[in-house]
Amino acid sequence: MKKLILPIALVMVATAAFAENQVATLRGNAGLADNQPAPAIAKTVNTDIRQVRNYPEQPPVIPHKIDGYQIDLNVNQCMTCHSRTAVEVSQAPMISITHFMNRDGQFLATASPRRYFCTQCHVPATQARPLVENTFVDVDEVLDYLQRSEGNQ
Ligand code: HEC
Numbered sequence: 001m002k003k004l005i006l007p008i009a010l011v012m013v014a015t016a017a018f019a020e021n022q023v024a025t026l027r028g029n030a031g032l033a034d035n036q037p038a039p040a041i042a043k044t045v046n047t048d049i050r051q052v053r054n055y056p057e058q059p060p061v062i063p064h065k066i067d068g069y070q071i072d073l074n075v076n077q078c079m080t081c082h083s084r085t086a087v088e089v090s091q092a093p094m095i096s097i098t099h100f101m102n103r104d105g106q107f108l109a110t111a112s113p114r115r116y117f118c119t120q121c122h123v124p125a126t127q128a129r130p131l132v133e134n135t136f137v138d139v140d141e142v143l144d145y146l147q148r149s150e151g152n153q
């Protein structure tokens with residue numbers, strides 16, 4: 001047991017130091033008790049051009065403004081364009097078949113309640129800069145890399 005305590009303590013100290021750095025980068029140089037002026041709200045991208053998904057299961061980002069579209073117990077304005085029957089008029093993509101599935105994989109006649117609140121998963125694209133840098137690469141790039149390194153062998 002004693003042998004474990006030192007490594008655990010080290011990991012905890014390292015994690016705390018890491019977390020502190022992360023917080024500091026998001027807050028800029030502001031002290032913990034200071035309030036920075038809020039940054040400007042990023043502009044919505046309203047191009048109507050559907051964006052590439054970063055991976056097949058990504059909920060696509062919304063390429064249009066959604067200001068004022070009501071989603072509550074009685075009304076879901078997204079469905080006035082995205083429901084199965086609305087798309088002929090709206091030319092919007094229909095909510096995908098997964099949105100009709102309940103958690104047991106059964107297909108329902110209407111959208112599943114767990115997919116009702118669209119903005120739980122879909123957000124409008126904005127011009128915001130990423131808060132922290134990331135090194136994400138698309139899976140196609142990974143496949144290219146693998147193919148190239150196999151070719152080199
Ligand atoms: C007036 C009709 C209309 C309404 C209302 C509407 N949309 Fe759309 N939506 C579209 C159309 C048309 C497109 C296709 C791209 C474009 O023209 O903007 C689209 C595209 C999308 C896409 C991108 C799909 C893809 O495959 O990339 C998502 C996600 C989306 N809408 C979600 C929503 C959500 C969530 C709401 C409600 C908050 C909503 N939409 C309300 C018409 C609508």
Ligand code: HEC
Nearest residue numbers: 057058059078082093094095096098115116117118120121
């Ligand atoms: C629990 C998360 C979740 C909710 C809630 C949700 N979606 Fe999605 N949506 C996804 C995911 C994940 C995908 C991509 C994979 C798929 O099709 O299931 C997607 C795909 C889509 C697409 C693209 C369909 C296609 O075939 O290209 C549209 C349009 C869309 N959703 C609209 C909506 C609308 C409108 C609502 C609200 C009625 C909604 N979604 C609610 C997660 C969600």
